[in-house]
Each structure stands twice: as C-alpha cells, then as structure tokens.
Amino acid sequence: MPLNNEIIKQKLTDKFGDQLTDWQEPYCMLTFTAPKNLNLKVLQFLFDDPELKFRFLTDLQAVHYPDRKGEELVVVYHLHNLVDNIRIRFKVFTDIKTPDVYSATALYQSANFMERETYDFFGVNFTGHPNLIRILNVDEMDYFPMRKEFPLEDQTRTDKDDEMFGRS
C-alpha cells in the first residue's frame, strides 16, 4: 500500500503521542505543529523511518505573527519523500524574546543556507548552526527586516530622498 497522509499521521502519533498538534491538510498537504524542543527528534524520525523516508528538506522559513503572544515566531519545515513523492510540512512556534530553535544542519546539509536566511530576515537563533551570520542582507544591518514591526517603507529613513518621490 502506497504511503499516504493517514499512514504518516498514524506513525507520528504512535511515536510522539499527543505532543504533535494542529493536524491539517490544506491542499492535501499534511501539516502539523510540534513543540520546539522536539523539532530535531521529529525530523530525525521522519528521516530514519524505513517507510517515511523524508530525506529531502525542500524549504525552511519563518513567519512572524505579532498577535500570538508568547509564540510570535514560527519556523516552518517542508519535507519531501522522493521515493513516494509525498510532501509534508511542520511548524515549530517560539517566543520572540527567546528565538532559539535547534539547528537541522546535522541532518540536512541544505538547512545551512536556509537557516542563515531565516536568521537574516527573522532573527531566529538556530542553536548548533556552524556559521550563523547574515547571508543576503548587508552585514551592517542591525535589525531583522521581515519582522512586522519594521514597515517596508520607512518614511523616517535618512537615506530616502523625498524630493525624488514628490512628497517633500
């Protein structure tokens, strides 16, 4: 029997019980939430299990929800089983004051750059990452631009030449 969402969900609940929550299937893609100290264990299980075989990390990024107090930042993992061609996604919430999440670089090499990017834009501190420095933005940048408290167009910026935009 080919692998499907129900089998994956069953296997995960057998292993982790009710620690995994918020099961959804938007557009048939299995999605769930894990506690943040469990993220590596879940990834390792998904990687090692002889049936699940989620051995490709398609994407890793973060979202900022300023209204969810205590769990403002969420790190999202997209995994792909290349044998059965099934994708899943799981999320890890963290407090914005302590944005420490275990790094997945030991398991997936591709996590290296993606975690650097996530750090660059959201300030998620991936503990255990070998080289957690900015990757896309200038090194001198002193904030995390994709967090919602920073407006895309900052009218008070000093390098903005208002004359060019007819709003002096």
Add this chain to the structure above:
Amino acid sequence: MRPVQYNTKLKMVEAPEGMMGEGFMATSFEKVVGLARKNSIWPLPFATSCCGIEFMATMASHYDLARFGSERVGFSPRQCDLLMVMGTISKKMGPVLRQVYLQMAEPRWVLSVGACACSGGIFDTYSVLQGIDQIIPVDVYVPGCPPRPEAILDGFLKIQELVGQESLRRRNGEKYKELMVSYGIQ
C-alpha cells in the same frame, strides 16, 4: 580606385574655432582635447536589470551607439571613461559599484540610467540603495523605467557635451576635490 573613395557620405566633426593660415592652425589645447575625448568615449556598462536590456538594444545595430564613437565597450574599469550604471543597485552591491568607480582612471564620468539607479525607483525598501549618488558622484541622470534607447542616447549626448566642454583644470580644482571628499574619496 579604391571603393572608399566613392563613399561621399563621410561625416566629419567640425573643427574648433581658431586661427588658420597657410599650413598651420592655432586653437586652444582644451578644445582639441575635449574634441578628442568626447568623440571616443569608452563606456563601462554596469548593468544589473531591465535597463541593461535597453542598453543592449542601444548598443546593437538598430540604435547603434557606435555612431557617437563609443562602439568600444570595455569591461576593465581602468581603460574606461564612462561608467554607465543601469539597474537596481542593492545596498549590498553598493561597495562593489564604488570599487569599480575607484578603479577607473581620471578623468571619469558617470551616467545613471533608469529610475532605480537614480533614486531607488519603485524599490522603496530596506535592501535597495536609494540612488547611486549616495555613494558615487553622478554626471547625468536618465529617467524612465526603463528608459527607451533614445533616452539613453540622449543622456549619452549630454555626457558628450560635458566631456567636450570640460576645462582641463577642473579635476585639479578645489571644487572637484571638495566633491570627492564629500563622497569620502581620497
């Protein structure tokens, strides 16, 4: 007879004003140098996005920048006279652009092509330099998003005008030094 002698459409640049007599012509050195410089500008294209595509059209046979003596596009800043910046310059690319400008030998000119290079354009955001004149001095701005090849040619002719009329002492003057210092150069 060689075929070139049948070509009667040859166009020559007009000679500068001066004293002429039998077998000699006297004019100011400045005018001669200006004439020589402006009709053989070597551009260095620094193209990062869609304005670069317009520049390719400008260089190609239809618009033909070679008509103005600039067919020789150089990709070594040390050989070139005119830095043509075409496209969005992100803040991370700023130091690179500045380095290229610094590597050019004096006298050097800068043409800023398109809204992004001139002012940041639509990219009013954290990652984009709000106009290259934040880091290097610019001689001529070409507006447009992207400007048509005619506009780029027009900007180029404006540069030629500047080059032709520039005083030989300008780049040793106090004002020029002040300008350079205001950009933190030298």
